[in-house]
Amino acid sequence: MKLWMKIVLPLAVAVFAGSAFIVFLSGSGSRQAAASEGGRAHVSATTGATTAEEGVLSVPEGSAGGVAVDSAGPEAASGVVRLSGTGEGAANENVGSRPGANETGRSDGSLANAGLVGSSELQVEHLLREKRDLLGVDPVRITIAATGDFLMHMPVVDSVKTSQGHLFDLIFESVAPIFEQADYTVANLETKLAGSEFGYRGFPLFNSPSSLAGSMVRLGVDLAATANNHTLDMGWKGLSNTLDALDEAGLPHIGTHRSAEEQERVHVVSISGVRVAFLNYTSSTNGMPIPSDHPYAVNMMETEAVLGETARARSAGAELVVAVVHWGEEYEREANEAQRTLADRLLRGGVDVIIGHHPHVVQPIRRLTVEREGQDFRAYVAYSLGNFVSNQRWRYADSGIILLVDVVKKNGKVRVEGVRYVPIYVQKGFKDGSMSFRVLPVPAQGLPESDVPFTGEHKARVPEVWEELFSHLDNPEKGITAVPSVLQGN
Ligand SMILES: [Zn+2]
Numbered sequence: 001m002k003l004w005m006k007i008v009l010p011l012a013v014a015v016f017a018g019s020a021f022i023v024f025l026s027g028s029g030s031r032q033a034a035a036s037e038g039g040r041a042h043v044s045a046t047t048g049a050t051t052a053e054e055g056v057l058s059v060p061e062g063s064a065g066g067v068a069v070d071s072a073g074p075e076a077a078s079g080v081v082r083l084s085g086t087g088e089g090a091a092n093e094n095v096g097s098r099p100g101a102n103e104t105g106r107s108d109g110s111l112a113n114a115g116l117v118g119s120s121e122l123q124v125e126h127l128l129r130e131k132r133d134l135l136g137v138d139p140v141r142i143t144i145a146a147t148g149d150f151l152m153h154m155p156v157v158d159s160v161k162t163s164q165g166h167l168f169d170l171i172f173e174s175v176a177p178i179f180e181q182a183d184y185t186v187a188n189l190e191t192k193l194a195g196s197e198f199g200y201r202g203f204p205l206f207n208s209p210s211s212l213a214g215s216m217v218r219l220g221v222d223l224a225a226t227a228n229n230h231t232l233d234m235g236w237k238g239l240s241n242t243l244d245a246l247d248e249a250g251l252p253h254i255g256t257h258r259s260a261e262e263q264e265r266v267h268v269v270s271i272s273g274v275r276v277a278f279l280n281y282t283s284s285t286n287g288m289p290i291p292s293d294h295p296y297a298v299n300m301m302e303t304e305a306v307l308g309e310t311a312r313a314r315s316a317g318a319e320l321v322v323a324v325v326h327w328g329e330e331y332e333r334e335a336n337e338a339q340r341t342l343a344d345r346l347l348r349g350g351v352d353v354i355i356g357h358h359p360h361v362v363q364p365i366r367r368l369t370v371e372r373e374g375q376d377f378r379a380y381v382a383y384s385l386g387n388f389v390s391n392q393r394w395r396y397a398d399s400g401i402i403l404l405v406d407v408v409k410k411n412g413k414v415r416v417e418g419v420r421y422v423p424i425y426v427q428k429g430f431k432d433g434s435m436s437f438r439v440l441p442v443p444a445q446g447l448p449e450s451d452v453p454f455t456g457e458h459k460a461r462v463p464e465v466w467e468e469l470f471s472h473l474d475n476p477e478k479g480i481t482a483v484p485s486v487l488q489g490n
Pocket of ligand 1: 190
């Protein structure tokens with residue numbers, strides 16, 4: 001998610017120019033086709049209606065509008081002011097009644113509430129809608145996006161080396177609009193940003209240029225999950241340097257920590273007035289022991305630890321709990337018994353959405369109906385999102401999904417409506433004689449646009465990616481649907 005004005009203007013320009021763009025907004029079940037009519041974008045926003053039969057989660061009402069980051073940890077409890085501004089905007093808001101909590105956030109347009117913004121009329125419509133949200137007249141809808149693994153093999157890193165350093169942005173340019181239009185994005189950072197003095201490396205001990213953090217921010221990533229099997233690849237110093245690099249880039253992080261206080265803190269953000277907690281745990285550090293003098297370094301996957309943090313998040317006012325977990329077996333397309341058992345325990349224990357990583361291929365998405373406080377409601381587990389970017393070229397590992405979690409808050413009650421997914425393909429080809437990687441959204445038909453020429457292999461593989469992910473995941477009855485609408489601009 002980015003500051004909405006930043007999106008509105010370029011998008012408006014792009015739309016009026018008749019360029020290609022991706023349409024996926026408007027919440028689950030209400031995707032809309034966009035067409036250029038006489039040079040004007042024709043896109044309507046939808047409000048949608050909540051369905052009475054769906055269970056809800058009863059929580060205290062929060063205020064609406066904007067994204068704020070706060071910390072429900074010892075500092076908040078003791079009244080210590082901690083500002084965590086991202087440098088991107090001004091909106092301060094009071095997101096709860098807890099004394100001592102302090103937030104600095106970003107002004108957010110909550111584009112999911114406004115439909116695709118393509119004209120100044122729609123900007124006005126958006127502002128009016130936000131006002132109505134504040135009054136509780138309309139439901140607040142937000143979309144949380146999640147990526148798979150940023151698995152930074154050296155061919156990927158070397159492909160963006162320039163005399164000014166490593167510039168990763170171009171790799172992600174084609175999928176950036178997806179994150180710009182989501183309200184909040186969490187990504188799995190499966191490498192270290194330990195510094196050049198450690199040397200840049202790929203498998204099996206990853207270390208990548210710190211400039212990746214800035215590229216992620218510009219891509220629209222709001223949060224980096226750092227607990228995974230490569231967390232200790234560069235040791236304790238590599239772990240803490242990585243967090244320093246993320247801080248420097250203004251990218252918040254979860255899952256690994258430099259102090260006990262940092263581990264205690266629950267990451268709760270207010271996204272257009274919906275308070276969402278993000279947790280991050282890993283089931284492995286590739287056998288590397290957690291440094292004994294830094295026992296707080298990594299969140300290791302233990303059911304009680306996750307449920308304990310979930311409870312702390314709830315008591316800090318979180319209305320939705322998202323757990324990002326690193327688990328499962330590499331290259332297995334199905335979740336194993338351990339994942340299924342753990343998912344059941346976490347979802348029945350208070351987690352609303354589990355976002356999984358590690359297998360490097362996409363595993364199924366499952367919906368559970370969970371009873372809490374006498375009410376049924378939907379909980380989802382996406383067992384593995386696959387790779388977001390990597391040099392793994394074989395079938396299934398060369399692709400992945402971007403997950404979109406659609407959440408609605410109405411009358412003070414928050415629930416997950418459904419999840420959508422955008423299939424993606426990592427194109428590896430040559431542009432002007434240089435090896436280039438591009439993360440491309442995969443359309444239901446045809447090829448996406450790319451500045452890197454498609455080879456015969458790419459052209460054959462892209463439709464396959466759509467087909468194999470669609471048949472693996474799609475289940476509209478359970479609120480699991482693909483985003484098919486990547487429109488061609490030529
Ligand atoms: Zn992994």
